[in-house]
Amino acid sequence: MLRKIRITIAVIFFICITLLFLDFTGLAHTWFKWMTKIQFLPAILALNAGVIIGLIVMTLLLGRVYCSVICPLGVMQDIFGWLGKKSKKNRYSYSHAKNVLRYIMLAIMVLAIILGVGSCVALLAPYSAYGRIAQNLFSPIWIWCNNLLAAWAEKYESYTFYTMDVWVRSWITFGIAAATLIIVGILAWRNGRTYCNTICPVGTVLGFLSKYSLFKPVIDTTKCNGCGLCARNCKAACIDSKNHRIDYSRCVACMDCIGKCHNGAISYKLGIRKEESGIEDIQGPDNSRRVFLTTTVAVGTVAVLHAQEKTVDGGLAVITDKKIPDRKTPIVPPGAIGIKHLTDHCTACQLCVAACPNGVLRPSEKLSTLMQPRSSYERGYCRPECTKCSEVCPTGAIIKIDRAEKSSIQIGHAVWVAANCVPLTDGVECGNCARHCPVGAIQMVESSNGADAPKIPVVNTEICIGCGACENLCPARPFSAIYVEGHENHRTI
Amino acid sequence: MKDTKNIDRREFLKRFGIGSAAVSAAALTGCNSRQNPVLDDQTAQGEIPTDKMTYRTNPKTSEKVSILGYGMMRLPSIDGRSAREGGNDAIDQDMVNRLVDYALEHGVNYFDTSPAYCKGQSEHATGIALSRHPRDKYFIATKLSNFAPSTWSREASLAMYRNSFKELQVDYIDYLLLHGIGMGADGPAEFKARYIDNGVLDFLLKEREAERIRNLGFSYHGDISVFDELLANHDKYKWDFVQIQLNYLDWHHAKEINPRNTDAEYLYGELEKRGIPAIIMEPLLGGRLSRVPDNIVARLKQREPERSVASWAFRFAGSKPGVLTVLSGMTFMEHLQDNLRSFCPLVPISHEDEKFLYSTADLMMQYPTIPCNDCKYCMPCPYGLDIPAILLHYNKCVNQGNVPESQQAENYREARQAFLVGYDRSVPKLRQASHCIGCNQCSPHCPQSIDIPKELHCIDNFVEHLKQGTL
Numbered sequence: 006m007l008r009k010i011r012i013t014i015a016v017i018f019f020i021c022i023t024l025l026f027l028d029f030t031g032l033a034h035t036w037f038k039w040m041t042k043i044q045f046l047p048a049i050l051a052l053n054a055g056v057i058i059g060l061i062v063m064t065l066l067l068g069r070v071y072c073s074v075i076c077p078l079g080v081m082q083d084i085f086g087w088l089g090k091k092s093k094k095n096r097y098s099y100s101h102a103k104n105v106l107r108y109i110m111l112a113i114m115v116l117a118i119i120l121g122v123g124s125c126v127a128l129l130a131p132y133s134a135y136g137r138i139a140q141n142l143f144s145p146i147w148i149w150c151n152n153l154l155a156a157w158a159e160k161y162e163s164y165t166f167y168t169m170d171v172w173v174r175s176w177i178t179f180g181i182a183a184a185t186l187i188i189v190g191i192l193a194w195r196n197g198r199t200y201c202n203t204i205c206p207v208g209t210v211l212g213f214l215s216k217y218s219l220f221k222p223v224i225d226t227t228k229c230n231g232c233g234l235c236a237r238n239c240k241a242a243c244i245d246s247k248n249h250r251i252d253y254s255r256c257v258a259c260m261d262c263i264g265k266c267h268n269g270a271i272s273y274k275l276g277i278r279k280e281e282s283g284i285e286d287i288q289g290p291d292n293s294r295r296v297f298l299t300t301t302v303a304v305g306t307v308a309v310l311h312a313q314e315k316t317v318d319g320g321l322a323v324i325t326d327k328k329i330p331d332r333k334t335p336i337v338p339p340g341a342i343g344i345k346h347l348t349d350h351c352t353a354c355q356l357c358v359a360a361c362p363n364g365v366l367r368p369s370e371k372l373s374t375l376m377q378p379r380s381s382y383e384r385g386y387c388r389p390e391c392t393k394c395s396e397v398c399p400t401g402a403i404i405k406i407d408r409a410e411k412s413s414i415q416i417g418h419a420v421w422v423a424a425n426c427v428p429l430t431d432g433v434e435c436g437n438c439a440r441h442c443p444v445g446a447i448q449m450v451e452s453s454n455g456a457d458a459p460k461i462p463v464v465n466t467e468i469c470i471g472c473g474a475c476e477n478l479c480p481a482r483p484f485s486a487i488y489v490e491g492h493e494n495h496r497t498i
Numbered sequence: 499m500k501d502t503k504n505i506d507r508r509e510f511l512k513r514f515g516i517g518s519a520a521v522s523a524a525a526l527t528g529c530n531s532r533q534n535p536v537l538d539d540q541t542a543q544g545e546i547p548t549d550k551m552t553y554r555t556n557p558k559t560s561e562k563v564s565i566l567g568y569g570m571m572r573l574p575s576i577d578g579r580s581a582r583e584g585g586n587d588a589i590d591q592d593m594v595n596r597l598v599d600y601a602l603e604h605g606v607n608y609f610d611t612s613p614a615y616c617k618g619q620s621e622h623a624t625g626i627a628l629s630r631h632p633r634d635k636y637f638i639a640t641k642l643s644n645f646a647p648s649t650w651s652r653e654a655s656l657a658m659y660r661n662s663f664k665e666l667q668v669d670y671i672d673y674l675l676l677h678g679i680g681m682g683a684d685g686p687a688e689f690k691a692r693y694i695d696n697g698v699l700d701f702l703l704k705e706r707e708a709e710r711i712r713n714l715g716f717s718y719h720g721d722i723s724v725f726d727e728l729l730a731n732h733d734k735y736k737w738d739f740v741q742i743q744l745n746y747l748d749w750h751h752a753k754e755i756n757p758r759n760t761d762a763e764y765l766y767g768e769l770e771k772r773g774i775p776a777i778i779m780e781p782l783l784g785g786r787l788s789r790v791p792d793n794i795v796a797r798l799k800q801r802e803p804e805r806s807v808a809s810w811a812f813r814f815a816g817s818k819p820g821v822l823t824v825l826s827g828m829t830f831m832e833h834l835q836d837n838l839r840s841f842c843p844l845v846p847i848s849h850e851d852e853k854f855l856y857s858t859a860d861l862m863m864q865y866p867t868i869p870c871n872d873c874k875y876c877m878p879c880p881y882g883l884d885i886p887a888i889l890l891h892y893n894k895c896v897n898q899g900n901v902p903e904s905q906q907a908e909n910y911r912e913a914r915q916a917f918l919v920g921y922d923r924s925v926p927k928l929r930q931a932s933h934c935i936g937c938n939q940c941s942p943h944c945p946q947s948i949d950i951p952k953e954l955h956c957i958d959n960f961v962e963h964l965k966q967g968t969l
Contacts, residue, residue: 168922168923319616321877322879431937437934
């Protein structure tokens with residue numbers, strides 16, 4: 006019964022959280038957003054005291070149910086374990102706790118948060134690891150299915166489904182997500198919750214608390230015949246059946262053992278505290294887990310677009326893809342307050358990247374801020390009506406803003422590049438940047454070529470908000486004639 | 499927000515269910531009607547007769563020209579669309595051959611092409627298709643086109659003229675046209691530079707004497723002074739025919755739609771006065787007179803339930819006695835078959851019908867569509883836009899009532915979704931109106947004299963309002 010309740014709630018959480026990363030309409034967020042806010046690390050980074058206290062109390066009361074129910078990476082491992090169980094039953098065995106490794110990982114995490122090494126936090130945070138997997142690996146499948154429906158809907162003149170682009174925001178992040186999935190998946194397939202009990206810093210903290218939890222599975226030694234069936238079914242490898250002991254720091258309260266015992270010797274109840282067996286031998290850390298996959302993006306061919314003379318009707322000019330300009334300061338989305346605030350609070354879960362409807366946000370590829378969101382405007386720009394990233398962020402790295410606030414937050418400023426500007430290179434009227442600037446920061450003025458020559462844009466950097474409309478819609482390709490430089494700290498104008 | 503979305507999806511599935519039910523029902527009735535053939539040959543199931551085509555007589559040569567002429571500007575491409583659309587797909591020659599064979603078989607004998615059509619592939623494809631038939635079974639019309647000033651010199655013009663013979667695999671041309679006179683920023687000046695100063699018109703007159711050109715004429719768009727001047731010199735040039743834009747919307751409203759254009763009533767009247775046969779282009783306005791708003795469809799269908807909406811436009815043009823042939827750019831077999839039904843034989847419209855069509859045109863004028871006929875003369879846009887696709891999507895939404903005036907509009911949410919989702923479907927994001935820089939290289943090429951950048955900026959502005967929810 007307890008096991009069934011655990012599985013039911015876990016499945017609900019897992020599906021809903023996954024939906025948050027897949028659904029691009031914003032529908033899932035109106036209902037399930039809170040599920041990301043109660044994740045342990047995001048709550049800590051958001052200094053969300055209520056959630057932290059709630060999770061601590063829950064763990065002290067019931068044990069590590071968080072790991073079995075709320076954490077999507079934990080549930081994902083259970084799914085792999087369940088699949089693995091089909092091929093081989095009763096395959097787990099008791100192992101000793103690798104406490105040194107656990108505490109080292111925890112210390113690294115704490116240090117990383119204090120020192121603001123975002124990439125380290127991002128790599129170790131379990132929820133974020135799952136978010137990356139969902140965004141990079143599951144989301145494309147979801148969108149392809151959606152696009153199939155959209156093609157179908159198009160035939161029936163329905164506007165319910167519409168096509169979305171599938172594109173890899175960052176190959177490094179994609180590689181990390183794939184590696185995480187493969188490694189954690191294999192570990193879970195073969196040995197259950199190895200990752201949670203050796204590497205995951207959240208597991209370590211909660212494990213420390215769950216040692217003292219009120220309710221826990223307890224072995225009734227009078228009924229136990231020492232058959233070891235429970236130990237062979239314990240995915241946390243924490244039941245020492247020979248000594249009738251359970252390592253509660255590693256038990257994730259999955260309730261699997263209760264039903265397995267033929268003699269009904271294990272029950273989940275108010276436990277009497279027992280001393281754990283100490284650390285006996287420590288094996289070498291098996292941290293082959295983080296494999297960095299670097300992939301170089303093939304650079305597209307440079308085909309400069311020139312006005313062609315018309316001799317015939319019809320046809321479409323070739324459009325060269327835009328390239329990312331060399332920004333001195335990266336751009337972070339409005340609501341991030343500044344680069345430092347974002348770096349300090351972000352766990353790189355990719356929820357904002359998944360939510361961005363304009364193809365602006367993508368994971369950073371710089372080592373110190375690895376996988377944290379960065380803005381760029383080759384595919385779209387930060388549209389005035391959109392505040393999605395600020396709405397979905399569970400860690401407070403991007404604080405919630407509304408449209409009015411967004412219109413006055415300066416995240417960067419536009420810079421003009423004369424060498425690319427179409428009025429000067431092609432000698433034609435343009436002004437597309439000025440026409441689309443949502444704050445009217447761009448004006449067209451006479452160039453040095455005189456009053457009859459096409460006008461050129463000038464930027465009032467005081468009122469420019471850095472949204473990138475100008476950069477995105479500039480006809481110059483592959484490099485725009487106007488691009489945005491980020492600001493380290495956002496200002497309100 | 500969420501609730502409606504759910505309903506939308508449910509609604510969609512429901513509709514799809516109904517749709518598939520309807521399809522199967524249609525299939526069933528299809529079987530039934532085959533078992534019980536309907537005798538009236540006006541019904542969709544009726545066979546198209548091969549010997550009922552209406553012909554008009556060319557007063558100069560006394561040759562019989564079919565009232566339906568085949569326009570080779572919108573030929574099908576391999577990907578199943580018109581060859582002038584995106585991508586670089588070649589013309590579907592097999593399909594062209596089939597269409598041409600079918601047209602000839604049913605009495606069509608006039609084929610109109612140009613060195614510029616279908617990105618320059620039309621003449622070649624027409625030549626292949628027609629050369630499979632005896633030369634005396636068809637009339638070929640082609641043009642001395644003038645898209646680029648680089649083709650305006652005497653040498654380039656002669657080269658273009660001679661190349662047409664090669665591409666079309668013929669040693670004489672039945673109808674040769676000066677292409678689109680009156681177009682461009684300065685119609686008279688461009689006409690003079692293109693045909694007079696370089697002696698090209700004199701050359702063509704000589705070619706006519708040598709009988710390599712059997713009929714010489716011109717097609718007209720734009721500046722009326724060029725049209726008037728050429729007709730004033732009719733005694734000198736002896737125009738054998740003139741090609742004009744004529745349909746029941748332009749008869750009275752062309753000037754109202756765009757002050758630079760001239761009502762078809764005037765153009766036709768001037769030709770009739772001089773006894774010059776008129777060849778009609780844009781009888782259907784590139785499909786704008788078949789893709790009409792629902793209330794217009796109902797109105798036309800109510801009067802003649804078994805005729806297509808398009809047939810009204812063709813019959814209107816064909817009923818004018820001074821018309822030699824009515825051109826239609828038929829991409830698909832269904833276009834050809836529907837047109838053959840309208841013209842095999844032509845049942846001229848009555849005086850009442852004509853009045854009825856003029857009042858229909860008045861109704862249409864209430865819809866603020868953009869007069870784009872999808873001729874693609876503006877393309878390719880050097881900055882990658884798909885101009886006709888944008889304008890056509892806008893027109894479609896106007897006709898379907900999906901261009902809301904404000905957020906208070908009754909159907910605002912559905913209209914917004916239909917406009918924006920449909921926009922992304924019809925035009926790739928990078929080719930949408932937001933990328934129009936206003937260089938205005940397109941407008942001089944537009945036979946309808948549309949101020950293209952202005953319209954595009956207007957549409958873009960509307961899209962911005964829809965997206966930002968500030969309409």
